[in-house]
Structures are given as structure tokens and as C-alpha cells.
Amino acid sequence: MAAKIIDGVALAERIKQDVAVRVRAMPKPVYLVAVLVGATPAGELYAQRQGDACRALGIQYDLLTLPDDVTQKDVKREIRRLNDDPNVTGIMMHLPLPQHLDAPRLQYEIDVVKDVEGVNPANIGYVVYGHTVIAPCTALSVIELIKSTGVEMRGAEATVVGASQIVGKPVSLLLTEQMATVRLCHIATRDLKEHTRAADLLVVAVGKAGLIIADHVKEGAVVIDVGINRITAPDGTKKTVGDVDFESVRQKAGHITPVPGGVGPMTVAMLLKNTLRSAEILFGLQK
Amino acid sequence: MAAKIIDGVALAERIKQDVAVRVRAMPKPVYLVAVLVGATPAGELYAQRQGDACRALGIQYDLLTLPDDVTQKDVKREIRRLNDDPNVTGIMMHLPLPQHLDAPRLQYEIDVVKDVEGVNPANIGYVVYGHTVIAPCTALSVIELIKSTGVEMRGAEATVVGASQIVGKPVSLLLTEQMATVRLCHIATRDLKEHTRAADLLVVAVGKAGLIIADHVKEGAVVIDVGINRITAPDGTKKTVGDVDFESVRQKAGHITPVPGGVGPMTVAMLLKNTLRSAEILFGLQK
Numbered sequence: 001m002a003a004k005i006i007d008g009v010a011l012a013e014r015i016k017q018d019v020a021v022r023v024r025a026m027p028k029p030v031y032l033v034a035v036l037v038g039a040t041p042a043g044e045l046y047a048q049r050q051g052d053a054c055r056a057l058g059i060q061y062d063l064l065t066l067p068d069d070v071t072q073k074d075v076k077r078e079i080r081r082l083n084d085d086p087n088v089t090g091i092m093m094h095l096p097l098p099q100h101l102d103a104p105r106l107q108y109e110i111d112v113v114k115d116v117e118g119v120n121p122a123n124i125g126y127v128v129y130g131h132t133v134i135a136p137c138t139a140l141s142v143i144e145l146i147k148s149t150g151v152e153m154r155g156a157e158a159t160v161v162g163a164s165q166i167v168g169k170p171v172s173l174l175l176t177e178q179m180a181t182v183r184l185c186h187i188a189t190r191d192l193k194e195h196t197r198a199a200d201l202l203v204v205a206v207g208k209a210g211l212i213i214a215d216h217v218k219e220g221a222v223v224i225d226v227g228i229n230r231i232t233a234p235d236g237t238k239k240t241v242g243d244v245d246f247e248s249v250r251q252k253a254g255h256i257t258p259v260p261g262g263v264g265p266m267t268v269a270m271l272l273k274n275t276l277r278s279a280e281i282l283f284g285l286q287k
Numbered sequence: 288m289a290a291k292i293i294d295g296v297a298l299a300e301r302i303k304q305d306v307a308v309r310v311r312a313m314p315k316p317v318y319l320v321a322v323l324v325g326a327t328p329a330g331e332l333y334a335q336r337q338g339d340a341c342r343a344l345g346i347q348y349d350l351l352t353l354p355d356d357v358t359q360k361d362v363k364r365e366i367r368r369l370n371d372d373p374n375v376t377g378i379m380m381h382l383p384l385p386q387h388l389d390a391p392r393l394q395y396e397i398d399v400v401k402d403v404e405g406v407n408p409a410n411i412g413y414v415v416y417g418h419t420v421i422a423p424c425t426a427l428s429v430i431e432l433i434k435s436t437g438v439e440m441r442g443a444e445a446t447v448v449g450a451s452q453i454v455g456k457p458v459s460l461l462l463t464e465q466m467a468t469v470r471l472c473h474i475a476t477r478d479l480k481e482h483t484r485a486a487d488l489l490v491v492a493v494g495k496a497g498l499i500i501a502d503h504v505k506e507g508a509v510v511i512d513v514g515i516n517r518i519t520a521p522d523g524t525k526k527t528v529g530d531v532d533f534e535s536v537r538q539k540a541g542h543i544t545p546v547p548g549g550v551g552p553m554t555v556a557m558l559l560k561n562t563l564r565s566a567e568i569l570f571g572l573q574k
């Protein structure tokens with residue numbers, strides 16, 4: 001039997017509607033400032049779309065653009081100014097930064113509560129400590145997508161493929177928090193298939209089209225594909241695919257996310273949900 | 288063939304001797320202040336031994352004892368004062384704290400570089416980010432003990448039993464940093480034996496005597512026993528044992544740590560090594 005397709009677009013839409021209702025019920029405005037270092041057309045377009053997504057939910061949004069030769073010290077000063085501004089409820093910083101800037105040290109400067117992307121190392125540490133304040137958006141999306149299937153995470157065998165700082169490691173921590181038994185695989189894993197075939201929950205975040213085929217997957221597994229790859233089909237057309245060979249794996253899995261339309265839209269929704277959460281904590285409406 | 292016993296006492300001694308040499312070569316004193324909230328005889332004895340261990344290596348040591356009804360705000364103020372004191376190169380806080388205090392929030396106040404125990408959530412996050420400043424001592428001990436065997440960690444199958452915040456999770460992160468494929472097991476794991484038998488590197492940190500017997504262990508594995516349990520033998524005598532049934536497992540493992548004499552002494556040594564490292568970073572001698 002073919003897998004159920006997990007509809008990330010519909011789930012993201014429901015989350016955004018819920019956020020919009022709660023934003024409008026807030027005593028004070030929810031206000032996100034995004035920092036963009038070095039304006040590129042792609043970066044600005046992305047930021048513009050993000051601003052539109054915020055405003056559609058009633059979240060105020062501003063983009064702070066800094067020149068691409070800005071110093072570490074000056075970025076730090078701008079972040080501190082935003083931390084101290086009582087009207088600003090959320091802060092995010094677009095990546096990648098120019099080479100001369102140290103991203104983790106700057107992310108560390110973002111106020112723990114205003115850090116809507118959950119990228120301050122302290123927020124990652126609070127996840128490890130089981131005292132989550134704001135968790136990273138993509139990792140949260142993976143958990144929400146699994147939750148939407150109704151499959152029990154507690155005691156489940158979970159395998160995460162790809163041990164990146166922003167996805168693989170945080171996902172494995174959040175899965176552990178959900179009491180799954182987690183295996184974290186990566187480039188040095190000797191026998192990847194042994195680990196993926198044991199997984200009730202398989203999360204793939206490598207960035208390599210076609211990495212996971214049906215033979216890697218356990219019958220009935222939940223498969224979450226975080227990969228986003230642009231490939232050229234034999235007929236010359238370009239398309240976006242994940243790390244999972246969707247057509248073969250969907251014949252074997254129990255649930256699967258498509259690419260596009262799975263993790264991608266959910267990550268945007270979770271950023272907006274985190275933005276709401278930051279404001280709720282700041283306003284004393286949540287712990 | 289019986290396993291090689293990993294001598295944690297001897298390894299700790301070598302590390303301490305190296306620390307002593309480097310402390311004496313420092314341009315300024317290395318100075319650790321330990322915070323103890325609520326003086327108990329056990330806490331004070333422990334702190335006194337710690338002070339002796341520091342002074343033996345040329346590290347200055349002071350114990351700051353606060354009353355057990357001290358407020359969160361006052362502890363925070365004391366920590367900030369130590370952060371700002373240029374003579375203080377390292378800060379640690381004895382746990383457990385009284386119930387009314389929030390340990391992670393206080394650990395978060397400790398300056399990232401002066402945090403010799405590596406318990407500030409930001410330091411845990413930097414480990415996740417692969418930008419380790421100071422890592423947690425017990426987790427570091429586990430890595431050093433494995434390194435001392437000469438067994439390659441890259442690509443090895445590693446299983447960590449016990450997903451605690453201070454040991455299990457940080458150990459699994461450090462093993463991932465070493466490029467092992469890591470499984471993190473805990474109370475909700477369905478079939479523990481399946482995971483432990485697959486392990487080239489088996490780390491056990493649960494706190495349950497006799498949890499791991501020979502049947503759980505792969506032939507030739509490296510077994511690191513973090514457990515410390517006080518048990519009463521059939522003849523009424525009390526003794527300290529780990530989580531691993533040493534006598535049976537040593538017949539099958541390749542290398543094994545004893546309890547006592549394995550992880551315990553190493554954790555003390557790694558605290559001292561971290562204390563040196565903090566001072567070296569502060570003095571600009573290390574990144």
C-alpha cells in the first residue's frame with residue numbers, strides 16, 4: 001500500500017491561522033526585526049517574502065540591512081540595541097554571513113527569548129537540558145510533521161541521516177526529548193542501510209538527491225525528507241527534489257513528506273510560531 | 288581473552304601532571320572559585336578535597352558559601368561579580384542546588400569562558416555547533432578514556448545508555464563530533480540489548496547496578512562505565528559498583544573501565560584541565 005503523503009502546506013496553513021488568531025489577541029504588537037548583512041537580490045527577495053508572511057498574520061516586520069563589510073563589533077552592537085529595544089519582540093539574522101563574521105558568536109548575542117530561530121547556542125543547550133525556550137525551526141518542523149501522522153514517538157526507533165548543526169543534531173535532540181531511541185548517522189557511518197532499515201521514524205537531512213531508496217526503508221516507516229536539491233532532469237528541465245527517492249519510497253513507507261511541500265513550508269510556519277512564542281514569553285503569557 | 292582494564296587513576300594522574308606544568312608556566316595565576324549553596328558536611332568535604340586537588344597543581348581555589356535560603360537574584364549577582372573579577376579565571380557551582388533555585392538559569396549566567404564545568408547551556412550549544420569552548424567534564428572524561436585505548440572512534444558504532452543532561456546527551460554529542468555513529472538509549476528504549484550488542488563503543492550512564500551483563504556486549508568492545516552505585520553485598524558489606532557487571536563483561540569486552548578507578552578520577556582531572564583551558568583562553572593563549 002502506498003504511503004500517506006504528509007501535507008506540509010496544509011499543516012503550515014493551519015499553524016499560521018492559529019498564530020494569526022493569537023497575534024491579534026496579544027496585548028501589544030508582535031514585532032520581528034530581521035538582520036541581513038550584505039544585500040543580494042536573492043537575500044532581499046527572501047526577506048521580502050518573509051516580511052509579507054509576517055504581515056499577513058499581523059506581525060510587524062522590519063529588515064535591517066547592514067553593509068557586507070560591517071565589522072563583527074558593529075553587528076554585535078546592532079543586535080544588542082535590538083535586544084534592549086522593548087518594542088522588538090523577535091530578532092533573526094539571515095545566513096550565510098560574509099566570511100569575516102563569526103555566526104555562532106553573533107547568534108550568541110541574540111537575547112535568548114527574542115531568538116525566534118532558536119539558534120543562540122544557549123537555546124540549543126536548553127534543548128539538551130530539556131528546558132527548551134525556543135527550539136530551531138527546521139528541527140521543530142520535523143517533530144510537528146511526525147506528530148501530524150499520529151505515530152507514537154515514545155519508544156520508537158528513529159534514525160537521523162545527516163549530523164548538521166542546524167538540522168541533524170537538533171532533530172536528534174528533539175526526538176530524544178520525545179523519548180524515541182535515536183541513531184545519528186553521517187558521512188562516516190559504515191553501513192547506513194543497517195540504520196535506516198531499523199527506523200520507524202526516518203529523518204533525512206543531507207542534501208544529496210536520491211540518497212535514500214526503497215531498499216533503505218522499513219515497511220510502514222514515517223519518512224521526513226529535509227533535503228532540498230535542484231536537479232536537471234534528462235529532458236533538461238530543472239526541478240526541486242529531496243534526499244529521498246520519493247516514487248520508490250512511497251511504495252514502502254507508511255507516511256512520507258514530499259519535496260517541495262513538506263518540511264519547507266513548515267519551517268516558515270514554525271518561524272512564525274516561534275515569533276509568537278517569543279512575544280508571549282516576553283509579555284509573561286508563557287513560561 | 289579478558290579485557291584490558293582502562294586505568295582511570297593513572298590516566299588522571301598523567302593529565303594532572305601535565306596541567307601542573309602548564310599552570311606553573313602561565314603568566315598570571317589560575318584562580319578557580321567554587322560556589323556552594325547551603326553548607327552540608329558532605330558538600331563541604333567534597334569542596335575541601337577539590338580545593339586540595341587544585342592547590343596541588345598550583346591552581347588558586349576559593350569556596351564561596353551562600354546560605355541555603357539565598358535568592359536566585361542574589362546568586363546571579365554573585366556569579367556576575369565573579370564574571371567581572373579579572374583575577375577569577377574559573378567559576379563552578381556545586382549541585383544540587385536547593386529546590387527554589389533554577390540551576391540552568393544560573394549556569395547560564397556563568398561567563399562562557401570561565402565556565403570550567405562546561406555546564407552553561409551556551410557551552411552545550413557550542414558543542415552541538417562544533418565550536419566547543421569548554422565541554423562538560425564527565426563527557427570529556429569518557430572521550431579521553433576511549434582515546435587512551437587507541438581504538439578508532441571515526442566510523443565506530445557507539446551506543447550510549449542513559450540520556451541524562453549532564454552525561455548521556457553531552458557524551459553522545461562528543462562521540463558524534465568524533466565521527467562515531469551514535470545511538471542514544473534510555474528508559475523508553477524497546478530492545479536495549481539490540482543496541483548495546485551492536486556497539487564497538489559502549490558508554491553506560493544510568494545509575495543501576497548490574498544493568499549491563501556479558502550478553503549485552505559485543506566481543507572486543509570498549510566499555511565505559513559511568514555509573515556509581517553503592518550496594519550491599521550478601522555478607523552485609525557495602526561497596527561501590529558501576530552499571531556494568533564487571534566480572535562477566537570483562538571476559539568479553541576488549542577494554543573496560545573499573546568502578547571505582549575509571550571515570551571518577553578522570554572527571555576530577557578533566558575539571559582541572561578545563562580550569563587550565565579557561566585561563567589559557569582568557570589570557571589569549573588558546574582560542
